[in-house]
Amino acid sequence: MRNVQIIFSVIIAVLLLPACEHSSKTQVLYVNFNYLGIRDGKAVKFYKTKDQVTWRYNPTREFVSPRNFDDAFYFVGPFIGIRTGKTVKFYETNPQGTWAYGPGRDFTSPGDVDGVFRYNPNLLGVWHGKTIKFYQAHENGTWSKSIIKDFVDADDIDGVFNPNGSDIAVRVGRTARFYSLDAHGNWTHIPGRDFTSPGPVDYMFYLETGSIGVVNDRNIKFYQVNENGAWTYKAGQDFNF
Numbered sequence: 001m002r003n004v005q006i007i008f009s010v011i012i013a014v015l016l017l018p019a020c021e022h023s024s025k026t027q028v029l030y031v032n033f034n035y036l037g038i039r040d041g042k043a044v045k046f047y048k049t050k051d052q053v054t055w056r057y058n059p060t061r062e063f064v065s066p067r068n069f070d071d072a073f074y075f076v077g078p079f080i081g082i083r084t085g086k087t088v089k090f091y092e093t094n095p096q097g098t099w100a101y102g103p104g105r106d107f108t109s110p111g112d113v114d115g116v117f118r119y120n121p122n123l124l125g126v127w128h129g130k131t132i133k134f135y136q137a138h139e140n141g142t143w144s145k146s147i148i149k150d151f152v153d154a155d156d157i158d159g160v161f162n163p164n165g166s167d168i169a170v171r172v173g174r175t176a177r178f179y180s181l182d183a184h185g186n187w188t189h190i191p192g193r194d195f196t197s198p199g200p201v202d203y204m205f206y207l208e209t210g211s212i213g214v215v216n217d218r219n220i221k222f223y224q225v226n227e228n229g230a231w232t233y234k235a236g237q238d239f240n241f
Contacts, residue, residue: 026215028205029074037080038241039072044080047241052209055239060097076121083116088124104141117160125168127157132168151179151187163206174201176212192229
């Protein structure tokens with residue numbers, strides 16, 4: 001009887017594995033100066049601000065995926081990207097806030113994927129382990145490997161974002177290090193700009209205001225860099241959702 005119970009338990013565990021495949025972690029999509037999108041299960045809920053301090057939920061903008069997914073990110077204009085496994089599908093919103101799948105734009109990574117981010121309006125960055133590869137979009141909806149050189153870190157990467165221009169910020173643990181391309185197309189560390197969160201990090205993102213947002217549980221803390229490269233906590237501006 002005991003052996004039967006053990007076998008039954010193993011079968012149940014195997015059957016449950018596909019359901020646990022997709023991440024439901026908190027992710028934040030910084031859309032522009034006025035909007036943040038926050039992932040909540042299969043949904044992305046949007047919050048609007050007028051002063052970068054008070055964020056109000058806007059129910060007319062909510063996106064709900066028809067299936068579980070691994071990542072959500074803002075791409076460009078009215079588009080967001082939704083990744084499931086190796087494939088990203090793009091969804092577009094209209095002025096009324098209705099979302100629709102944009103066929104003919106799908107991106108499928110040829111290799112394994114830990115995460116995807118928007119590098120610029122025509123490029124995606126895809127990271128797996130210690131490496132980031134870049135892929136170029138074409139007018140006919142196809143994708144190809146970019147001429148931008150792969151970025152290889154010394155440690156496994158936890159997150160990446162594009163702060164501006166051709167720069168990237170690579171997060172390992174609580175620290176984001178900033179890199180730029182030199183004249184020869186090689187990735188070089190930008191000294192004096194590293195950011196280390198004083199507290200735990202579930203997710204990290206960059207705002208066009210020059211701030212970094214650090215997500216832990218259901219709280220976002222914001223940090224601002226000064227002209228000397230020092231980061232300071234923006235007291236009184238936490239966003240709890």
